[in-house]
Each structure stands twice: as C-alpha cells, then as structure tokens.
Amino acid sequence: MPLETPARIVSELASRGYNAEREAVTRIADAPDPAATLDRALETVPDDALKLTTDHVDSVIEATETARSDPKAESGSTPASQADAAASADHDPSVSTGTTPGSSAVEGGTVPHETEGSRDVDTSLRAIEVANDMTGQSTGTGEYSDFVTVFRDRYEKLASKLRGRVNHRPTDAIESMAGGSEAALIGMVSDIRSTASGHWLVELEDTNGTFPCLVMKDRPIADLVQQLLMDEVIAVEGTLADDAGILFVDSLHFPDVPRTHKPSTADRHVQAALISDVHVGSQEFMEDAWRRFTDWLHTPEAEHVEYLLIAGDMVEGVGVYPEQDKELDIIDIYDQYEAFSEYLKEVPGDMEIRMIPGNHDAVRLAEPQPGFDEELRDIMTAHDAQVHSNPALITVEGVTVLMYHGVSLDEVIAELPDEEANYDEPHKAMYQLLKKRHVAPQYGGHTRLAPEDRDYLVMEEVPDVFHTGHVHKIGWGEYHNVLALNSGCWQAQTDFQKSVNIDPDAGFAPILDLDTLDMTVRKFT
Known part of the structure; x- marks a missing residue:
C-alpha cells in the first residue's frame, strides 16, 4: 500500500498494532521512501513500545542517510544498531498503558498480546453503514423559501406516520x-x-x-x-x-415509535463503547480518567469492544460561553483538535471509530451540523476515525444507532414538566423526542435550526439505539424497545456549570453488547 499520506501511515501503523506521535507520522511521510522508513522504524522499535516517537523516527532517518552517504561510517555500526541505540536512550513509555519502563499494565509483569494493539480481531466480520449524513450536502441559503421547504418536508414525513x-x-x-x-x-x-x-x-x-x-x-x-x-x-x-x-x-x-418495534441485533458477540463530551482543551478535561479508559480497552476484558461511537464535543472549543477563555488549558482550536487526536491514538488501533460534532466543535451551530471540513479532518487522522453529521444514523452490524449530540434536550427539559423531562434522568427527555419522531422539533428557541432541502432531523426510521450527550449526565432506559442512552462526559465541573447548577457525571463509558443490546456502564474515575 502506498504511504504517501499521513492518514495511510496511521492506518498502516494501526494494522500492525502501533500508534505514533503526530510529528513522527509527518517525518515518515516526508521521508524519501516512507514505506522503507516505516518498516525500519518498526524493526528497530523497542519490544515494549506501542508508540513510535519522533526521536526514534529521526534516528532511523538519520541512520539511513548516514549509511547511504558513507557505508563505512565511523563507528562501523549498521543503521539498525544506531536506531536501537537512539531508541534505548530516548524511548518514551507508551501512553496507551500509562506504564513506566519495565512495568506492565497487567499483573504478572509481562505485556499482554492485547496491549500491543493486536487483539486477534477479525475485522472482516465488521459491517457498518451510515445514513442521513448531510456532510457536503448543505443547500440552504436562509431564504424564506428554504424554511417553507424544510417545514413542508417535516409535515409530510410525520403526517405519513x-x-x-x-x-x-x-x-x-x-x-x-x-x-x-x-x-x-x-x-x-x-x-x-x-x-x-x-x-x-x-x-x-x-x-x-x-x-x-x-x-x-x-x-x-x-x-x-x-x-x-x-x-x-x-x-x-x-x-x-x-x-x-x-x-x-x-x-x-403522536407520530411515536410503534409498541411493536423489534430491535435488530448483531449475529456475533461484539461490543461498542458509546461516549460523548470529551472536551479536550478544557482545564477540567479528565485526562487520568481517559487514560484509565484507554488502558482498559487494551485488556482482555475489553477484547470484544470493537467500535467507539462518540456523540460530539470532542474539544472544549473557543468562545462557546462567556469568559470561557479563563477555563481553557489549550486556547487555540486547532491545537485542541491536535491534542484530541493524540488522545484518540491511545485506543487500540484495530477499533472502528465514528464521531459526530457537538455545539463545542468547530462547525456551524445550526442543526443539522455537517461533519468537519478538510482542515480539521487532516488533523483528526488517528485510526482513520470518521466524522459524520449531527445527527447521523449509523448501523453497526445490523444495530441501528441514531447519534445526536443533544442540544434540544435543554429545550425539552425547560418546556416540559419535571416528571416528563429533567437533567437527572436525561433519557426521559429522549423518550419525548422518540415520541415526537424528531430530534429538535421546536424552531426559534434555544436550539438553532438550519433550513435545508429536507428535514434531516426527522426520525424517519426507528432506531434500535438512541445515543445523545450534551447534558453531561448519565441516563438510560427503554422506550418501546428502543434503548435511549445519554452517555455523560469526560469533563469535571467547570465554573460555568456551577453557575447553572450542573453537576456532571464524568468518566463513565457505557459498553453496549450489540448481540443482546444489554449495557454495562463502566466508571473510570
């Protein structure tokens, strides 16, 4: 496979069970022979390393250039031995395991096969389809006729039900x-x-x-x-x-979900981790909890977790709320995405990753929100993660997951009685959206809506799983056999959240069995 782009290099590394620092990937891509440089770097990487460092790649490139210019270089050493020496001196322990040199993430003192990123996963068994992704399909101009079109489409679709x-x-x-x-x-x-x-x-x-x-x-x-x-x-x-x-x-x-709805399930035992609201760039981003989560993904206990679905707010963003700059650890939006991409490299390289944007991400606020532009996609190269629009309908091995970030939940909770919708039980507000068969029905309120050539926010198809985030609370339950899940966050309480009385559920990772739709919520704080 040609390795002329960083994305392909990351994919090739993942297939061999390795991660790499972003700059290391860039150095390999810029090398005269990227494929040979990658092979040499992997041949000489220390046995306990899961991640290629920039220093190690530089040593390989330097050794290769020295050998080409002077086959009898002064030490008489080979490029491989020079790279080994450099790696021995400069090796940085893997961020995936959080271990120090000579230690192990698993009791017994030896690094398990899974920790190397190769979990004996047969990726040929995977099947994933995406519908309702409007990325690159936006046609709205804001003209009155656009609003008439989208509301007529909403009416016809829901009236038909x-x-x-x-x-x-x-x-x-x-x-x-x-x-x-x-x-x-x-x-x-x-x-x-x-x-x-x-x-x-x-x-x-x-x-x-x-x-x-x-x-x-x-x-x-x-x-x-x-x-x-x-x-x-x-x-x-x-x-x-x-x-x-x-x-x-x-x-x-109401249009509602039929009580006779029967959800689909996978034909094999396979799991998906459903998370949201990582908020990298915030001073309150819970890095330790994230690392405990990614460490766990490398253990035998997580060997069946093959999918990671993230429902928006990958980063904290800039200028999202008043005086947010005082709570930022990373003040540049592009630097935030680069940092998030590095954290994403800590998950096993064989995982399939799908994401949608949220209101803190660098896309338009009006829904439906398209996926990232090319500049951000070039930054988000880790594991070839795919970013779809918000909302998007993702079918994973037969199980249809409606992913929606969830800004409209604020409006539902504000408008309806507490027993019908509240922040402590966010899944109840999701029940209301399922009943209405629309993820953001109210126009002109808190939720910004964009007119398109059709209403992408209508739930035309009944999902098997409805996954949201945004409100930073854990809550799940079944509504007419649809599993509704709000997956919490990875950000501790901010000063702004204190001011609006939000006490977040942080550091949780719901793990869904796709063959049974049973769910286990794991805590990493």
Whole structure:
C-alpha cells in the first residue's frame, strides 16, 4: 500500500498494532521512501513500545542517510544498531498503558498480546453503514423559501406516520363541514394557550391553513397538552362545535415509535463503547480518567469492544460561553483538535471509530451540523476515525444507532414538566423526542435550526439505539424497545456549570453488547 499520506501511515501503523506521535507520522511521510522508513522504524522499535516517537523516527532517518552517504561510517555500526541505540536512550513509555519502563499494565509483569494493539480481531466480520449524513450536502441559503421547504418536508414525513391512525381531513375541508360533525386533523402545532376557564386551545397548521382545537381541562388527554412543543406534528380527533369554528378534541396522537418495534441485533458477540463530551482543551478535561479508559480497552476484558461511537464535543472549543477563555488549558482550536487526536491514538488501533460534532466543535451551530471540513479532518487522522453529521444514523452490524449530540434536550427539559423531562434522568427527555419522531422539533428557541432541502432531523426510521450527550449526565432506559442512552462526559465541573447548577457525571463509558443490546456502564474515575 502506498504511504504517501499521513492518514495511510496511521492506518498502516494501526494494522500492525502501533500508534505514533503526530510529528513522527509527518517525518515518515516526508521521508524519501516512507514505506522503507516505516518498516525500519518498526524493526528497530523497542519490544515494549506501542508508540513510535519522533526521536526514534529521526534516528532511523538519520541512520539511513548516514549509511547511504558513507557505508563505512565511523563507528562501523549498521543503521539498525544506531536506531536501537537512539531508541534505548530516548524511548518514551507508551501512553496507551500509562506504564513506566519495565512495568506492565497487567499483573504478572509481562505485556499482554492485547496491549500491543493486536487483539486477534477479525475485522472482516465488521459491517457498518451510515445514513442521513448531510456532510457536503448543505443547500440552504436562509431564504424564506428554504424554511417553507424544510417545514413542508417535516409535515409530510410525520403526517405519513399518522394517517393510518386517523381519518384525516385538511383544514380547508374541515372548515366546510357542518357543526357537530366528527373530524380528524393532522397538523403542526403553531400555538398553545390556555383559556380563561383553564382549557387548552391548540392551533394546528397543515399545508392548507390553520384550525383551532380545544382540549377540555377535565379530559384525560389534557395532560398530553403539557408535553407538546411548538412545531411538532400531531393528530387529533373530535367533534366540531355547532358553528363548526372549533374542534373539541377527544383524542390526541403522536407520530411515536410503534409498541411493536423489534430491535435488530448483531449475529456475533461484539461490543461498542458509546461516549460523548470529551472536551479536550478544557482545564477540567479528565485526562487520568481517559487514560484509565484507554488502558482498559487494551485488556482482555475489553477484547470484544470493537467500535467507539462518540456523540460530539470532542474539544472544549473557543468562545462557546462567556469568559470561557479563563477555563481553557489549550486556547487555540486547532491545537485542541491536535491534542484530541493524540488522545484518540491511545485506543487500540484495530477499533472502528465514528464521531459526530457537538455545539463545542468547530462547525456551524445550526442543526443539522455537517461533519468537519478538510482542515480539521487532516488533523483528526488517528485510526482513520470518521466524522459524520449531527445527527447521523449509523448501523453497526445490523444495530441501528441514531447519534445526536443533544442540544434540544435543554429545550425539552425547560418546556416540559419535571416528571416528563429533567437533567437527572436525561433519557426521559429522549423518550419525548422518540415520541415526537424528531430530534429538535421546536424552531426559534434555544436550539438553532438550519433550513435545508429536507428535514434531516426527522426520525424517519426507528432506531434500535438512541445515543445523545450534551447534558453531561448519565441516563438510560427503554422506550418501546428502543434503548435511549445519554452517555455523560469526560469533563469535571467547570465554573460555568456551577453557575447553572450542573453537576456532571464524568468518566463513565457505557459498553453496549450489540448481540443482546444489554449495557454495562463502566466508571473510570
């Protein structure tokens, strides 16, 4: 395989069970013969090293150049022996194990086969597909027509999931019906207000107009009105008033996940680590916990963990909230991504890594968020990690995982009653999004939404797993057989979080069995 790019060199190193310092990869790529330089560097690397250092690669290149210019160099030593001597003097212990020279990450004093990065994993058994990735597909210009297009698309997609449940009539047809008639309407919530008598008036809009719907306060469905968000699509059934000017609602329906949903599972025992909110660059990034996690990934106990799915906020970012600069350990955004890439090298080289951006990452804030641009992708070369858009639908060996960073969870928690959505149980807010079949239904609030040629935020397909982050809290549960998981973070409490009363769940790694959808949450703090 040609090794003319750093990404291919990283991939080749990973296939042989090694990591490398970023500058070491650059030196190999710039060498006259990258393939030969890589082979020589690996031939002469110390037995207990898992990572090629820049000093070691420099010694190999220097020795090779010396041999070419003077085959009988003054010491009479070979390039290999010169490189060995340099490595002996300058060797930096592996950051993957966190060990010092002569020690081992595993009791017994010998470095296990897994720690070398080769875990006897048959990568040919892997299967991964990505849908709904809008990276490179953005068409929105911000014109009024773009907003009309995206909201029409939302309405049609969600209305199609409700038409089989009610005998829908468009608003203009209902307006012409006689008073006292039974009617059903599918519409987008355009207004919610209470009357002087304490009843609820909900205005629904379809592609033909709007129609007022009244939910009486003494009806059991009145509690459902408190779960409504603006701009979501629902269906109602009821009876028209005598003057046919309003619909008295008897039943209310959400697009929802069918109760009959049966999740898919993998055909073999294989696991995925689902994490989010690493926040490299923050003074509160929990480096020790991260290293304990990556050390664990090299142990026999983690031999079946072949996938790493990261739901956004890989770095802390710059200028995300007021006076954030006072809490930064790395003040340059590109340096933050370079540091994150180095930390990512600590995971086993044979792992498949998929990521989406979050609101701290260097992409637009409006959702859907595209994956990183080429400049950031060139920095993020570790293990050939792939960055998709937020949200994205990733099918891992038959198991469909909807990855969404989760900014809209703030809005859901703020708008709905505590028993329906709160920060201590973030999965309950996720249940609401599954019920609405949309990851960010409300436009014009806290969550910024971008108009595209279609609504990428609709849950057209029911996922088997719904994975979010953002709120820095651990929470998981099942909703109509869909596993909803918010995966916590790797950042200790910041001053800003203290000011808004956020007590993060940090240093946790949920491990999902893809063959059973059972989950174990491991703590590394």
